[in-house]
Amino acid sequence: MGKLTKFIAILALPLLVNCKYIGSYKKDSVKYDTCDLSQSLLNEIHSYEETANTIINTIVNGKYKGGTYKELAKFVDKFGARLSGTQNLENSIDYMLELMRANNLDNVHGEEVYIPHWIRNEEHAELLEPRSAKLPVLGLGSSVSTPAEGIEAEAIVVTSFDQLKLENVSQAVKGKIVVYNEEWTGYGGTVQYRSRGASEASKLGAVASLVKSVTPFSMSTLHTGEQDYEDGVVPIPTASITKEDANMLQRMQDRGDTIKLKLVLNYTQYPDSKSRNSVGEIIGSSLPEKVVLVSGHIDSWDVGVGAMDDGGGAFISWYSLAILKALGLRAKRTLRAVLWTAEEPGLVGWAGYNATHFHELDNFTFVMESDEGTFTPLGIEYAAGVKGGCIIKEILKFLAPINASQAQYSTGGVGSDISAWTQSLIPGGSLLNANEKYFWFHHSPADTMDVLDPDDLDKATAVWAVVSYIIADLSEEFPRERDQINIEALNKLQTDPQVKLVHNKQ
Numbered sequence: 001m002g003k004l005t006k007f008i009a010i011l012a013l014p015l016l017v018n019c020k021y022i023g024s025y026k027k028d029s030v031k032y033d034t035c036d037l038s039q040s041l042l043n044e045i046h047s048y049e050e051t052a053n054t055i056i057n058t059i060v061n062g063k064y065k066g067g068t069y070k071e072l073a074k075f076v077d078k079f080g081a082r083l084s085g086t087q088n089l090e091n092s093i094d095y096m097l098e099l100m101r102a103n104n105l106d107n108v109h110g111e112e113v114y115i116p117h118w119i120r121n122e123e124h125a126e127l128l129e130p131r132s133a134k135l136p137v138l139g140l141g142s143s144v145s146t147p148a149e150g151i152e153a154e155a156i157v158v159t160s161f162d163q164l165k166l167e168n169v170s171q172a173v174k175g176k177i178v179v180y181n182e183e184w185t186g187y188g189g190t191v192q193y194r195s196r197g198a199s200e201a202s203k204l205g206a207v208a209s210l211v212k213s214v215t216p217f218s219m220s221t222l223h224t225g226e227q228d229y230e231d232g233v234v235p236i237p238t239a240s241i242t243k244e245d246a247n248m249l250q251r252m253q254d255r256g257d258t259i260k261l262k263l264v265l266n267y268t269q270y271p272d273s274k275s276r277n278s279v280g281e282i283i284g285s286s287l288p289e290k291v292v293l294v295s296g297h298i299d300s301w302d303v304g305v306g307a308m309d310d311g312g313g314a315f316i317s318w319y320s321l322a323i324l325k326a327l328g329l330r331a332k333r334t335l336r337a338v339l340w341t342a343e344e345p346g347l348v349g350w351a352g353y354n355a356t357h358f359h360e361l362d363n364f365t366f367v368m369e370s371d372e373g374t375f376t377p378l379g380i381e382y383a384a385g386v387k388g389g390c391i392i393k394e395i396l397k398f399l400a401p402i403n404a405s406q407a408q409y410s411t412g413g414v415g416s417d418i419s420a421w422t423q424s425l426i427p428g429g430s431l432l433n434a435n436e437k438y439f440w441f442h443h444s445p446a447d448t449m450d451v452l453d454p455d456d457l458d459k460a461t462a463v464w465a466v467v468s469y470i471i472a473d474l475s476e477e478f479p480r481e482r483d484q485i486n487i488e489a490l491n492k493l494q495t496d497p498q499v500k501l502v503h504n505k506q
């Protein structure tokens with residue numbers, strides 16, 4: 001959660017819920033987030049109460065109880081990891097298309113796209129000095145290999161790019177292995193060391209780079225992930241090491257020890273191979289061209305089994321449509337489940353889909369993706385304007401029985417694959433969930449079914465089904481306007497509680 005969003009969340013709660021909590025605020029002094037939907041729209045939303053309860057109950061207490069977990073477990077136990085470019089990923093896609101057909105979803109098909117195919121052959125790392133030890137190591141996606149005999153070199157540990165660029169450090173890097181011992185400051189900031197670390201080190205003449213696994217917590221866990229060589233840099237081999245080992249190497253350096261490492265890293269980058277985004281629909285009854293899209297990505301890293309990232313998101317998307325279909329619920333607009341391929345190497349499946357569907361995006365009413373965990377659901381994080389937010393809030397009141405009624409405004413986009421769409425063009429939502437531990441498991445061997453909970457997955461499927469169905473069925477089109485909260489006024493409010501918060505229509 002960004003600083004601002006956190007601030008908005010903290011701020012909004014007492015202000016919105018009940019005026020008596022406002023205390024010394026004048027009742028009308030804060031306009032932020034007061035909803036004034038028309039009575040007819042409110043009435044229409046409220047008319048879904050029985051349907052929403054039916055959906056929630058059949059999923060959480062009824063016929064489908066435990067179903068999302070059971071189906072996902074069957075899937076990950078059958079296929080395991082689903083790395084981009086592998087036949088195994090394609091087999092898992094065939095399986096999902098088959099399931100969607102078995103559910104009698106409409107228009108079930110795969111849409112072709114070419115995706116990266118990089119695989120890990122062999123990798124080991126050794127500390128040679130100041131003492132001898134094996135260091136667990138896990139290569140980063142798209143890394144080149146070391147020569148067959150490996151690389152032996154001195155290591156230099158840095159805690160940041162700024163430190164790397166200090167004159168005395170940058171001059172010492174040539175011919176060495178750069179070890180990033182960055183501090184965890186949240187994923188967005190910390191992941192830079194994984195994605196750009198090799199390029200930055202290579203520019204200064206390093207022969208390889210290692211990065212402390214990108215995670216806030218470790219039990220000697222290794223975390224992989226994609227990295228990108230900047231155009232024009234000499235590609236150098238790059239891998240992650242454990243948080244514990246990065247800290248140890250730092251201590252050794254701080255004591256003045258010379259650190260010597262040996263790396264043998266062997267990967268293969270094959271030409272791009274053919275894959276598919278998997279699509280299944282419930283075609284709309286009266287506005288079939290209009291689309292509400294629910295999604296998650298089906299590919300995973302090659303360690304762990306991608307149960308959390310993003311089996312959970314893919315499965316709540318597939319299963320909510322399967323259940324709506326089984327309940328005989330057909331919305332006015334088309335509900336479309338998309339299981340993205342090759343998210344991990346850089347939203348590659350989405351990019352292909354965006355290119356072929358760009359002409360159709362005007363008719364995308366609302367897009368959803370769950371790719372930040374399916375832990376205990378809290379509600380929806382949304383990218384939409386004031387009125388859209390109010391509609392989501394009103395719908396989420398139906399999720400009160402499962403404590404998932406929070407609507408959290410995102411100042412940017414939401415989701416991973418759908419982030420470019422939701423940053424600018426299309427209103428959308430992602431699953432707000434108690435995912436504080438998400439990055440403990442992310443891209444690591446620990447991403448298994450044990451991370452997930454059957455009841456939480458049921459609730460997540462229920463949130464997904466209720467929100468997507470009602471938005472797809474409302475007679476009024478979900479508003480596209482993306483009003484911006486007046487951030488300046490919001491910042492002022494920190495010091496001046498009397499300041500009036502306004503929405504700037506753009």
Ligand SMILES: *[C@@H]1O[C@H](CO)[C@@H](O)[C@H](O)[C@H]1NC(C)=O
Binds near residue numbers: 122145148149
């Ligand atoms: C990587 O390993 C493969 C066998 O797994 C071998 O054929 C190849 O030569 C190795 N490449 C390098 C650069 O060591």
Ligand SMILES: *[C@@H]1O[C@H](CO)[C@@H](O)[C@H](O)[C@H]1NC(C)=O
Binds near residue numbers: 166168169172
């Ligand atoms: C580089 O200089 C800084 C002070 O400017 C010093 O703290 C640091 O230890 C030096 N690093 C190396 C590798 O010499």
Ligand SMILES: *[C@@H]1O[C@H](CO)[C@@H](O)[C@H](O)[C@H]1NC(C)=O
Binds near residue numbers: 351354355358420
């Ligand atoms: C999506 O596709 C359109 C049309 O090809 C293209 O102009 C746009 O740049 C794409 N968006 C992204 C973020 O790649």
Ligand SMILES: *[C@@H]1O[C@H](CO)[C@@H](O)[C@H](O)[C@H]1NC(C)=O
Binds near residue numbers: 362
């Ligand atoms: C969008 O939907 C409208 C009908 O609602 C249809 O006339 C139009 O052709 C669609 N546009 C695209 C680009 O698919």
Ligand SMILES: *[C@@H]1O[C@H](CO)[C@@H](O)[C@H](O)[C@H]1NC(C)=O
Binds near residue numbers: 401402403
């Ligand atoms: C909702 O939260 C309340 C209070 O924390 C708790 O007692 C209740 O069991 C929760 N309900 C569900 C369905 O999780």
Ligand SMILES: [Zn+2]
Binds near residue numbers: 297309310371416
């Ligand atoms: Zn993911």
